[in-house]
Amino acid sequence: MKKLFHFTVAVALLTLVPLAANAQCKGFAKKLCKVELYPYTHDGNYHAAVLTTGEEAELYKTFYSDTDYRISICGADNLPDIEFRIIDSDRNILYTNKDNNFSRIWDFRLEASQQLKIFVKVPAADGLPEEAKQGCVAIMFGFKEK
Amino acid sequence: MIVVLFSGCGSDKQKSRSDEIKLDETELDASLLDDVSSAKQIFYSLPSPLETAMLIKSAGATYDEELLNPVENTSNYTTNRSMALNLGIYTTDLSFASLFDQTQTSIRYMNAAKQMADGLGILDAIDNNTIERLEENVNNRDVIMDIISETFMSSSSFLTENERPALASIVLVGGWIEGLYIASNLVGDAPIEDNKLVERIVDQKLSFEIVLKLLEDNKDNSDVAGLMADMNDLKTTFDKITITHTKIQAVPDEESNVTVLKSESTVDMSLEVFRELQEKVKVLRTNFIS
Numbered sequence: 001m002k003k004l005f006h007f008t009v010a011v012a013l014l015t016l017v018p019l020a021a022n023a024q025c026k027g028f029a030k031k032l033c034k035v036e037l038y039p040y041t042h043d044g045n046y047h048a049a050v051l052t053t054g055e056e057a058e059l060y061k062t063f064y065s066d067t068d069y070r071i072s073i074c075g076a077d078n079l080p081d082i083e084f085r086i087i088d089s090d091r092n093i094l095y096t097n098k099d100n101n102f103s104r105i106w107d108f109r110l111e112a113s114q115q116l117k118i119f120v121k122v123p124a125a126d127g128l129p130e131e132a133k134q135g136c137v138a139i140m141f142g143f144k145e146k
Numbered sequence: 147m148i149v150v151l152f153s154g155c156g157s158d159k160q161k162s163r164s165d166e167i168k169l170d171e172t173e174l175d176a177s178l179l180d181d182v183s184s185a186k187q188i189f190y191s192l193p194s195p196l197e198t199a200m201l202i203k204s205a206g207a208t209y210d211e212e213l214l215n216p217v218e219n220t221s222n223y224t225t226n227r228s229m230a231l232n233l234g235i236y237t238t239d240l241s242f243a244s245l246f247d248q249t250q251t252s253i254r255y256m257n258a259a260k261q262m263a264d265g266l267g268i269l270d271a272i273d274n275n276t277i278e279r280l281e282e283n284v285n286n287r288d289v290i291m292d293i294i295s296e297t298f299m300s301s302s303s304f305l306t307e308n309e310r311p312a313l314a315s316i317v318l319v320g321g322w323i324e325g326l327y328i329a330s331n332l333v334g335d336a337p338i339e340d341n342k343l344v345e346r347i348v349d350q351k352l353s354f355e356i357v358l359k360l361l362e363d364n365k366d367n368s369d370v371a372g373l374m375a376d377m378n379d380l381k382t383t384f385d386k387i388t389i390t391h392t393k394i395q396a397v398p399d400e401e402s403n404v405t406v407l408k409s410e411s412t413v414d415m416s417l418e419v420f421r422e423l424q425e426k427v428k429v430l431r432t433n434f435i436s
Binding site for chain 2: 029041042044045055057059060066088089092107109114119
């Protein structure tokens, strides 16, 4: 009976931990990432996930012509600087923040509407695997009304 | 810059302009989306209701309240599918009204969105405090836009983080279709040449591919599976529109810190196809609000 109780508790914890981690991401995205969009207006979309060092995420979005956009990508304090790249449909890299001191924001405007991919990576830790860190990474967009 | 080529019904497609920019030209397809990925997380992002409304307004649209889904319809929505679709629809209507400074309408539509969110069990995304803040800031559009983006983020994050991503995708699709419906109605019977709103509608072919991926990701949900079938009809029309673009050149402006992505797009679409698109969007939206 005791074993069954321990098993039930373990299963419950395993189920709840990812939920709790994701719930923290919302607060993190709202408090830390959204403010970096200012003076652009946050579009209201929410994209955040718990990533471990070495892991990647991708986002596909259409950006429209004659609109000013800001992309803001930020990671939890315990993570190293987040790397991101903007890639077009011909797989050309249009921007990488690696060349810009790992900037957390990028402002851009398109002459013609395009579908772009945003590739995000939490760089691998230099140390031992057990030093791998985990934390929230959020991708947010702002625009300026014309 | 976008060049729209309108080919007549049954006539040869106009190719002269596109021949001029054949160099480095790519026909848009789903290749970027079809890449095999090792990423832990893949996001498919649709224009939010707020961005949709902004795109319509910036294309020179006028305000027409008749196009919005009447708030009296809220009591008709009792299933998860209908409440999720209409949460998206009402949020787009709310955004549209707000961008045109229609304050009383905005408050009514925020209440309609609240009813949908409450029905879906979304806790605290839109509460009485939200409505009060909206009422207190009727003359401050920036604050109103911030309230709308905040409530939309709270709703979608609640659904995503409570293991209901399928419903979150349905909300987005509802909002996206509402934007297409408003824009295509505002075009009406007007000529489609040199029409900025028409360009915005055609641009949605790019987002439509993302709609399909987003739904495919959640197709185990029966409501999403049904929605995918509805969307396939729209796909046959979008497939008749060809968009090509020249190679993108990223030009940073060091003074403003804004990078301009220079390229030119060419759209090949007949008037007949555009009318077909308008009709299918109307049918789909009527289905969503019924």
